[in-house]
Amino acid sequence: MALEVTQLTKIYGSQKALDSISFIAEKGQVLGFLGPNGAGKSTTMKIATGFLIPDFGDIHINGISAIHEPKKVSNLVGYLPEHNPLYPDMYIREFLHFIGGLYGMSGKILKNRIEELILLCGLELEAKKRIGQLSKGYRQRVGLAKALIHDPEVIILDEPTTGLDPNQLVEIRKLIKDISRDKTLILSTHIMQEVEAICEKVVIINRGKIVAADLLKNLKSNQGNTILILETEESVQQGWFESLGKVRYLGNNKNTVSITVDDVVSARKQILQLLQEKNLNLVSIQQKERTLESIFHQITQS
Numbered sequence: 001m002a003l004e005v006t007q008l009t010k011i012y013g014s015q016k017a018l019d020s021i022s023f024i025a026e027k028g029q030v031l032g033f034l035g036p037n038g039a040g041k042s043t044t045m046k047i048a049t050g051f052l053i054p055d056f057g058d059i060h061i062n063g064i065s066a067i068h069e070p071k072k073v074s075n076l077v078g079y080l081p082e083h084n085p086l087y088p089d090m091y092i093r094e095f096l097h098f099i100g101g102l103y104g105m106s107g108k109i110l111k112n113r114i115e116e117l118i119l120l121c122g123l124e125l126e127a128k129k130r131i132g133q134l135s136k137g138y139r140q141r142v143g144l145a146k147a148l149i150h151d152p153e154v155i156i157l158d159e160p161t162t163g164l165d166p167n168q169l170v171e172i173r174k175l176i177k178d179i180s181r182d183k184t185l186i187l188s189t190h191i192m193q194e195v196e197a198i199c200e201k202v203v204i205i206n207r208g209k210i211v212a213a214d215l216l217k218n219l220k221s222n223q224g225n226t227i228l229i230l231e232t233e234e235s236v237q238q239g240w241f242e243s244l245g246k247v248r249y250l251g252n253n254k255n256t257v258s259i260t261v262d263d264v265v266s267a268r269k270q271i272l273q274l275l276q277e278k279n280l281n282l283v284s285i286q287q288k289e290r291t292l293e294s295i296f297h298q299i300t301q302s
Ligand SMILES: Nc1ncnc2c1ncn2[C@@H]1O[C@H](COP(=O)(O)OP(=O)(O)OP(=O)(O)O)[C@@H](O)[C@H]1O
Pocket: 012, 017, 035, 036, 037, 038, 039, 040, 041, 042, 043, 044
């Protein structure tokens, strides 16, 4: 089941929080939905869950419109919001029973589903506690179980691993990956290593506009794979290294350049030639592999 966002626009007063964004999330693929603070991620997710109405555009889940059939769409979507609102006085099973009831579930089907989720989300050891007595990581797990109770086709997780310890992080990421096999899963996070670990596709939004939407492997290869940082004794002139790749001049003295290249072997040869031709003395050369984090900085700060 695919989730399709089309020309989605949301205006708050004079601010366009979303400016005609479009993208598709496919079944069986974890889509990383990224962007700096205030980019418009939560606004998009709230529209997808029927909580907000856009000013223009729509979100369809398998052809069903979030604007025209919000109830149907919300039954197809499971949402873990950033602040994960729960009822602290309730016991875990009691809470999941209550949430299941809101989706019209009852009896044996609901009871079995709750036990299934307690196992799936690793809640067995804490299952007898009230939610208010749980650690943050376990509360996140209850939030995840809540989002999954009605076995939705589309799952939207907003910062699901915030506050988890490193062991829980690994477990929850594995759980997300497992769940995504036969679902459409959108993951919003600021943790780029998380995206590299579990997402196949990435959509980056900045100031309400989409600035990148591609498979993670394409995004990384299209942006150049390696960064070479070159420091020379003398200043370098604009244009000398431009033929090798994307160049940024670092520092005040113009004697350090960062060059993003695809073919590092050939770039190194050309750099040696240029150093000789321009009579430059090399101080150091460093090589760094491109990370999603550096691509994110480049795309959202330019
Ligand atoms: N109810 C509202 N009224 C006015 N402006 C709003 C409202 N909700 C969001 N905004 C503004 O819309 C923009 C997008 O906000 P949104 O919460 O969607 O960003 P975000 O990408 O989720 O950010 P973060 O990563 O910080 O959670 C921000 O500038 C925000 O201040």
